[in-house]
Structures are given as C-alpha cells and as structure tokens.
Amino acid sequence: MKKTKFYALLFFLTVVMSGCDNEYDDTGIRTQIAEVTDQVKALQTLTEALQNRDYILSVVPTTVEGVPGYLITFAQAEPVTILCGTSVIAAVDTSHGDYVVFTLADGTTTITLPRSNAVTIGLDGYDVLYCTASSLDIPLLFPSTLKSGDYTSIAATVTNDNGTGTDIQTRASAGTNGVWKVDITQPAFGDDGMIIPNSSKVTLTPPKHVKLSDTAILKVTLVDKKGMETTVTRPIKYSTVAAVTSTAGNLSSVATDVELAVLVIKGSVDATDLAYIRNTLTKLEVLDLSMTDMVTLPGWGLGFHSDDGYQPNTTLKEVMLPASLVTIGKSAFLNCRALDYVDTGNAETITEYAFEGCSNLREVILSEKLKTVGNCAFRNCVSLSLIDIPGSVETLGRWVFENCGNLQSVVLHEGVQSLSESTFYGCGIRSVSIPSTVTAIPNWTFQDCKYLEHVNWHDGITSIGEAAFNRCTSLRNIRIPAGVTSIADDTFYGCTSLHSVGFHDNITRIGVNTFDKCYALTLEETNQDNPYNLPVSLTTLGECAFQNCTGITRVCLPEGVTVVPRYAFNGCIKLSGVVLSKQTATIEDWAFAGTALTGISLPATVTSLGDNVFHNCSELIGVQSYPTTAPAITATTFSHDKGTIKEQCRLFVLPTASSAYDSWKNYFKAVVADLTVQ
Known part of the structure; x- marks a missing residue:
C-alpha cells in the first residue's frame, strides 16, 4: 500500500512539472520546479536503494540555501542530498542506530533503509570540483558521533585520468611526472572524545603544467577499528584562476583586465582574440586554452615578428593547448622568448617556423598523433635540451632544430618514416639512434652537430646523403650500414675526431672530400x-x-680502383706505404703530395702521372716503375719546395725499358734497370 502511494505521488509530481506551459516564465516558479525535480530524483535513488537491498554508509547534516537536510551516502548508489520539509520529503529520522526513516510529503508514506555498522566518511559534494590556487582544501565529512577510537587510518590517493597516480604515503613532491601531492589534516576531537566538526580536510597541490582539461580523481579511504574500509571519490579539475567563457571574437569583452598574468578560457577563440592577447594582454604569463574548441591555432596567432612591428614577447611562459587542436600554424609562437613549456596535445601538424626563436623553451611534449613537423619549426630554440619524437611522425622537415645548441637528446621512435635535408643541422645532439623505419639519411642531416659522438643505425639504410655528417667534430667511430653502397661527397668532411670507419665489401664508391x-x-x-x-x-x-687524414699510415687499394684522383691522399703526413691496384692507369694531380712515402711501385698498367703527384715527399727514396713505356709525367710530378727529390731518390725499371725513361732521368739520383717482370 505504501509503495502504491509513493508511485502515485511520483506520478502526480511528474504530471504537474510536465504540464507547465512555456508562456509561464516566472523565475521563482522555475527555481521551485528545479528544486522539486532534484528531490524527485533523490526519492528515486531511495526507492532504488530499497529495491536493491542497498544500505546507508553515512548521514551528514547539511543546508542548501537555508533549507536543512542530509547528505546521504550509500554502499552502492550515488550520494544524494535530501532536503527536509519540501513538497517531496517531509522529514528524515536518524535517531535509530540501525536504520534511517524517510517520511514523504503525504505525512504517512515512509521508506526505511538499513545503516551500515562501519564508520563512514564523506566529501562535501560529488560532482566535478573546480579548484583554483586559492581553493585547494576539500573538507572531509564524518558522522557527528565519531570518536577517536572508531577508526585506525585515513589515506588519500589522486589518480590522473590517464591512469597514473600516487598515494599520499609514497608521494615525494608535487610536480614530478605530472603527479598531485595530497596532504590530510586528521580529525580533531573534543574533551568528550567526540569529533570536532569541520576539523578534517584534504589539501591538494597540483603538479606543474596541469591544465583545466585534465581530470584527476581524489579517493579517500577510511579503515575502521574492525578493519572495514569505506571509500569516497571526487573528480577534480584545476586552474590557477577561474576560467572565463568566450565566444569567437568576444574575448576582449570578457577578459578586460589588461594586467592579467594568468588567463583560462572556456569556449571559442579565433584570430581576433589572439590578436587581442598579443596587443593588449602584454603581461600575460600563462594562457590555458585547453577547454576551448580550437582546431587550428592560426598562423602568427601568438607570434611576434619584427616585420609586423612587434618586439619579441618576453612575458608569456606557458600555453596549454586543447585536445581538439589538429594544426599549429606557421610562426604560431614565433619569438615567444619567455615560453618554457609546451604540450602540443593532439596536434597532427606543426607548421614551419611554429616555435622559431623561442629561446627559453626547455620542454616540448609532442602528440602521439603528430604526423608532420615543418621546416624550421624549432629553429633557434637554444634552451631546448630534449625532444621525444613519436613513431607517428611521417616527415621531419628541414632545419627543424637548427642552432638548438643545447639539444643533447633526441629520441626517434620506431615508426618515424623520414628525415629531411638539414633536419638536425647545427644542433647539440650527443647521440642518435635511427629507427628501422627510416631508410635514408638525406643531405646535411647532421651537419655541424659538433657534439655528436655516437650514431646507432641499421643495415636497412640504403643511402647517406652529401655532407650528412659534415663537421661532426666529436664523432669517433662509424659503421657503414650494409645497405649503403656509395658514400656521398663530403659525408664525413671535417670529422676531426673520427678514428675508425667500419667499411663493408659491397661499397663501390667513396665520394669527393x-x-x-x-x-x-x-x-x-x-x-x-x-x-x-x-x-x-x-x-x-x-x-x-x-x-x-693525418692518422693514416698505410693504404692498399682494391683492384677495381684504376684511377687515383686529384688530392686523394694529399697531406696524409704519416702515410708511409701505398699499394696500388694492379689495374691502376692514372695517378692524378697532388694525389700523394706531402705524404711520408719512402717508396712506391707503379704497376705495368699506369699510363700517366699528373702535376705534383709526389710534391714534397721528402722521405721518398725509391720508385719502381713496371710499365715498358714510360708513363707521361709533367715537370712538377716529382717537385719539392726545395727543388726536386733528385738528391735522394732512385728510379727502378725493367732492363728492357731503360731507354724509355730518358725523360725521367733528370728527376732522380739514378736509374737502376734491375726490375723483374711482375
């Protein structure tokens, strides 16, 4: 019978509320209807708890706009606030130790729900709590009958919405790896042993770089003297200051304080709003756009270019971007010289020059959805020390990290597909591992990376471009991948510390310089x-x-090398021994000039020697020449700054070819015809 009365009352209230015509627009009436609606929902929760054999964990007195009531928590159902004396619920009787009685507005219908014997704990609300720097304390609610001996421990944890979290008892400090710090103020008790109301709270300290779109879950657990646990949770969002709500083009109307240091925006912003920030909010240090619906950060959005009459920005330190963002436009943050941290969110494209000249930028978090990084995107970011490039990246543009002199660590994840010419030109990288998905090292990729010491790569690489490691003066050892058969011009030019090169036998070409x-x-x-x-x-x-190459002492040329080109070993001052290919036809100008050769054997296939081939070879004392026809030489082939090598060097030829070398005799101390045919 009581249940029938309850459903009749519920039906009556539903009909009354649904019958309100739109022409009645009285605010007071609508407020009352909203309050009744909330209480009907609370009544529904009570009824479901009764049907589901749920029980009450805690009953905490409260008031809502002067109306007394109770915050009720359940073992299973969501918490509700019951207001007494309303048109739905007349009274709540908490005097019974084992149950609570709710009397409905008809004065006769009641709902009785059992109470748990466990000690309970509650939070002041259960919807999302928006915290600011001035509101990081969250009260803990306990039954007014709680005594100091009723519980053994209270613990708190905060878990980020990405699944990571921390416990108060193991947490070291706030701000490490995006983790919240949690402190609990334990309940205080009076002389009578009873709890002092509002004496217990949780105090939160947010991590660095938390943005309004992030959600953390606070969980507080109480263990009573019987070992039973009660746990309550509450979602939390944080921003340093309260957010303003803006529509596109309307920011100047809602953010009128030009002295703002922190601005948090909900809603929409466009290029006009960003221009307002650039031109008017000149003292802004933190900009949180994480709760906007921005898809593209426009080109020059927060960029400061001298061609447009701007001086570099020296105040904006941190910008938080929304999850909806897909593209960061050209020069979007150009010359934001105070900017020290950026999380690119879900951005798929970082366009050219996006962060160029952000000289204080120390940390960049790149999106796992990132596909393209445009030319010069981080050029002249001289404070950047680490970059982690996700495997989703298809293309890294040219000069992306040019002049990033402090960029010591670059992580290229498996999946990165291609580098571009000069991608890391002139940066401070110390070591690099090339993922298996990258098969080409383009021209000038690591040119002038003067601190680069180690390159770890794989045999699937098929090409190393021109000057790819030009002037990498700290590089000590390199192994040429098995897939590379031609080493391009200038590839290792000026690598002054390079000690050893691991060649493989399939290499057919070593290029110029x-x-x-x-x-x-x-x-x-x-x-x-x-x-x-x-x-x-x-x-x-x-x-x-x-x-x-002043460290080379001996060279043995393979049979396929028929031409020793100009300057090939010029200036190799320790080179004392050379074995030429038996197929050698030509030795070009300056090929062995300035070396420490003491002797050399010219195979029978040699037909010509160019200018200054042995210029200043002061140690040369013997030349064996096997051709039966003397190869063509010039007046400077055997030249020396102090004349010729004639005073010390002998020429050895075949007995049958002695007369063929008459044109050579003036350059040697003697011609000895005692060679035997090879």
Missing part, C-alpha cells in the same frame, strides 16, 4: 687474409677523398 680533414682517421692493418684496407668492391675514389 668524403673523409677530408678527418685528422684522427686510421685504416685497418692488412695481412694475407685481408690484403685491402678499403672495400674490396671499391671502383671509384673521389677527389680529396682522404685528404689531410
């Missing part, structure tokens, strides 16, 4: 099993290929 000025470079020792210290398949040696 490839190892020029690699002063520390040495080549492998040769033996009967390893007669060559250059790749056995080598056919082309570029001009100046090993010029000024």
Whole structure:
C-alpha cells in the first residue's frame, strides 16, 4: 500500500512539472520546479536503494540555501542530498542506530533503509570540483558521533585520468611526472572524545603544467577499528584562476583586465582574440586554452615578428593547448622568448617556423598523433635540451632544430618514416639512434652537430646523403650500414675526431672530400687474409677523398680502383706505404703530395702521372716503375719546395725499358734497370 502511494505521488509530481506551459516564465516558479525535480530524483535513488537491498554508509547534516537536510551516502548508489520539509520529503529520522526513516510529503508514506555498522566518511559534494590556487582544501565529512577510537587510518590517493597516480604515503613532491601531492589534516576531537566538526580536510597541490582539461580523481579511504574500509571519490579539475567563457571574437569583452598574468578560457577563440592577447594582454604569463574548441591555432596567432612591428614577447611562459587542436600554424609562437613549456596535445601538424626563436623553451611534449613537423619549426630554440619524437611522425622537415645548441637528446621512435635535408643541422645532439623505419639519411642531416659522438643505425639504410655528417667534430667511430653502397661527397668532411670507419665489401664508391680533414682517421692493418684496407668492391675514389687524414699510415687499394684522383691522399703526413691496384692507369694531380712515402711501385698498367703527384715527399727514396713505356709525367710530378727529390731518390725499371725513361732521368739520383717482370 505504501509503495502504491509513493508511485502515485511520483506520478502526480511528474504530471504537474510536465504540464507547465512555456508562456509561464516566472523565475521563482522555475527555481521551485528545479528544486522539486532534484528531490524527485533523490526519492528515486531511495526507492532504488530499497529495491536493491542497498544500505546507508553515512548521514551528514547539511543546508542548501537555508533549507536543512542530509547528505546521504550509500554502499552502492550515488550520494544524494535530501532536503527536509519540501513538497517531496517531509522529514528524515536518524535517531535509530540501525536504520534511517524517510517520511514523504503525504505525512504517512515512509521508506526505511538499513545503516551500515562501519564508520563512514564523506566529501562535501560529488560532482566535478573546480579548484583554483586559492581553493585547494576539500573538507572531509564524518558522522557527528565519531570518536577517536572508531577508526585506525585515513589515506588519500589522486589518480590522473590517464591512469597514473600516487598515494599520499609514497608521494615525494608535487610536480614530478605530472603527479598531485595530497596532504590530510586528521580529525580533531573534543574533551568528550567526540569529533570536532569541520576539523578534517584534504589539501591538494597540483603538479606543474596541469591544465583545466585534465581530470584527476581524489579517493579517500577510511579503515575502521574492525578493519572495514569505506571509500569516497571526487573528480577534480584545476586552474590557477577561474576560467572565463568566450565566444569567437568576444574575448576582449570578457577578459578586460589588461594586467592579467594568468588567463583560462572556456569556449571559442579565433584570430581576433589572439590578436587581442598579443596587443593588449602584454603581461600575460600563462594562457590555458585547453577547454576551448580550437582546431587550428592560426598562423602568427601568438607570434611576434619584427616585420609586423612587434618586439619579441618576453612575458608569456606557458600555453596549454586543447585536445581538439589538429594544426599549429606557421610562426604560431614565433619569438615567444619567455615560453618554457609546451604540450602540443593532439596536434597532427606543426607548421614551419611554429616555435622559431623561442629561446627559453626547455620542454616540448609532442602528440602521439603528430604526423608532420615543418621546416624550421624549432629553429633557434637554444634552451631546448630534449625532444621525444613519436613513431607517428611521417616527415621531419628541414632545419627543424637548427642552432638548438643545447639539444643533447633526441629520441626517434620506431615508426618515424623520414628525415629531411638539414633536419638536425647545427644542433647539440650527443647521440642518435635511427629507427628501422627510416631508410635514408638525406643531405646535411647532421651537419655541424659538433657534439655528436655516437650514431646507432641499421643495415636497412640504403643511402647517406652529401655532407650528412659534415663537421661532426666529436664523432669517433662509424659503421657503414650494409645497405649503403656509395658514400656521398663530403659525408664525413671535417670529422676531426673520427678514428675508425667500419667499411663493408659491397661499397663501390667513396665520394669527393668524403673523409677530408678527418685528422684522427686510421685504416685497418692488412695481412694475407685481408690484403685491402678499403672495400674490396671499391671502383671509384673521389677527389680529396682522404685528404689531410693525418692518422693514416698505410693504404692498399682494391683492384677495381684504376684511377687515383686529384688530392686523394694529399697531406696524409704519416702515410708511409701505398699499394696500388694492379689495374691502376692514372695517378692524378697532388694525389700523394706531402705524404711520408719512402717508396712506391707503379704497376705495368699506369699510363700517366699528373702535376705534383709526389710534391714534397721528402722521405721518398725509391720508385719502381713496371710499365715498358714510360708513363707521361709533367715537370712538377716529382717537385719539392726545395727543388726536386733528385738528391735522394732512385728510379727502378725493367732492363728492357731503360731507354724509355730518358725523360725521367733528370728527376732522380739514378736509374737502376734491375726490375723483374711482375
């Protein structure tokens, strides 16, 4: 019978509320209807709790706009606030130890729900709590009958919405890895042993860089003297100051304080609003756009270009971007010189020059959805020390990190598809690992990375571009990937610390200036099993290929090398031994000038020697020449700054070819015709 009365009352209230015509627009009436609606929902919760055999954990007195009531928490159902003396519920009787009686507005219908014997705990509300810097204390609510001996512990945790979290008892400090700090003020008790109302609270300290769109879950757990646990939770959002709500183009109307240091925006913003920020909010330090619906941050949105009459911005330190963002436009943050942290959210494209000149930028979080990083995107970000590039990236543009001198660590994740010419030009990278998904190192990729010491790559790489490691003066060792058969011009030019190169036998070409000025470079020792210290398949040696490699002492050229090009070993001052290919046809200008050669054997296939081939070879004492027809030489082939090498060097030829070398005699101390045919 009581249940029938209740449903009749519920039906009556529903009909009354649904019958209100739109022409009655009285605010007071609508407020009353809203209050009745809330109480009907509360009544529904009570009824469902009764049907589901739920029980009450806590009953905490409260008031809502002067109306007394109770905050009721359940073991299963969501908490509700019951207001007494309303048109739905007349009274709540909490005098019984084991149950609570709710009397409905008809004065006769009641709902009785059992109480838990466990000690209970509650929070002052259960919807999302918006915290600011001045409101980080959350009261803990306990039954007014709680005594100090009724519980053994209270613990609190905060879990981020991405699943990471911390416990108060293991948490070190706020701000580390985006983790909240939680402190509990324990309940206080009076002389009578009873709890002092409002004496207990949770105090939160947000991590660095938390934005309004982030959600954390506070969980507080009480353990009573019987070991039973009661847990309550509440979602939390934080911003330093209260947010303003804006529509596109309307920001100047809702953010009128030009002295603002922090601005948090909900709603929409457009280029006009960003121009207002640039031009008017000149003292702004933190801008939280995380609760806006922005899809594209317009080009020059927060950029300060001298061509437009702007001085670099020196106040804006942090910008928080929304999850809806897809594109960061051209020069969006150009010359924001105070900016020190950026989380790009879900951005898929970072356009060219986006963060150029952000000289204080120390940390950038790139989106796991990022596909493209445009040319010069982080150029001249001189404070950037670490960048983690997700595997979703398809293209890294040119000069992306140019002049990022403090950029020591670059992580390229598996999945990154391609680098571009000069991507890391002139940055401070110390080591790099190339993922298996990258198969080409373009021209100038790591040029002038003077601190680069280690390169870890794979044999799936098929090309290394021109000057790719030009002037990487700290690089000490390198192994050429098995997929690379041609080493391009200038690839390791000026790598002054490069000591060893791991060649493989499928390399057919070493380009122009490839190892020029690699002063520390040495080549492998040769033996009967390893007669060559250059790749056995080598056919082309570029001009100046090993010029000024002052550490090389011996060279054995493979049979496929028929031309020793201009300046190939010029200035190799410790080079004392050379074995030429038996197919050598030409030795070009300055090929062995300035070396420490003591002797050399010219195979029968040689037809010409160019200018200054042995210029200033002061240690040269013997030349064996096997061609039966004297190769063509010039007046400077055997030249020396102090004249010629005639005073010390002998020429050795075949007995049958002695007369063929008449044109050579003036350059040697003697011609000895005692060679035997090879």
